[in-house]
Amino acid sequence: MSNENQELRKAGLKVTLPRVKILQLLEQAEAENQHLSAEDVYKTLMEAGEDVGLATVYRVLTQFESAGLVDRHNFETGHSVFELATDEHHDHMVCMESGQVVEFFDEVIERRQRELVDAHGFELLDHSLVLYVRPKRR
Numbered sequence: 201m202s203n204e205n206q207e208l209r210k211a212g213l214k215v216t217l218p219r220v221k222i223l224q225l226l227e228q229a230e231a232e233n234q235h236l237s238a239e240d241v242y243k244t245l246m247e248a249g250e251d252v253g254l255a256t257v258y259r260v261l262t263q264f265e266s267a268g269l270v271d272r273h274n275f276e277t278g279h280s281v282f283e284l285a286t287d288e289h290h291d292h293m294v295c296m297e298s299g300q301v302v303e304f305f306d307e308v309i310e311r312r313q314r315e316l317v318d319a320h321g322f323e324l325l326d327h328s329l330v331l332y333v334r335p336k337r338r
């Protein structure tokens with residue numbers, strides 16, 4: 201049984217061709233640190249000659265999200281992007297001109313957030329930090 205099939209079953213999802221194809225794309229994107237919109241997934245499948253409609257892509261991504269397989273980010277660039285859910289925490293910067301998403305992890309920022317929360321009498325459960333950026337002007 202392929203990796204994707206196992207992943208789907210583990211998440212409690214039946215193995216269907218669109219689900220396998222979309223999971224493969226997300227795994228490929230993960231390897232390249234990319235974040236895909238539903239439209240990106242749809243276009244890539246179409247170019248590969250796969251007959252999967254945009255509505256199906258949306259539905260599968262939503263199912264993946266509910267099953268905890270993927271994380272959805274609603275960045276302020278117009279559309280949601282998706283990436284495989286991982287145990288490793290990272291934050292994002294998003295280019296407002298190109299839509300490019302860059303992942304980063306900064307131990308100083310992480311520590312300061314915990315200290316800040318602690319100073320307010322709380323403990324930190326989770327956070328997401330998004331920096332909206334543009335290319336430097338010369």
Ligand SMILES: [Zn+2]
Pocket residue numbers: 235283290291292303
């Ligand atoms: Zn990410």
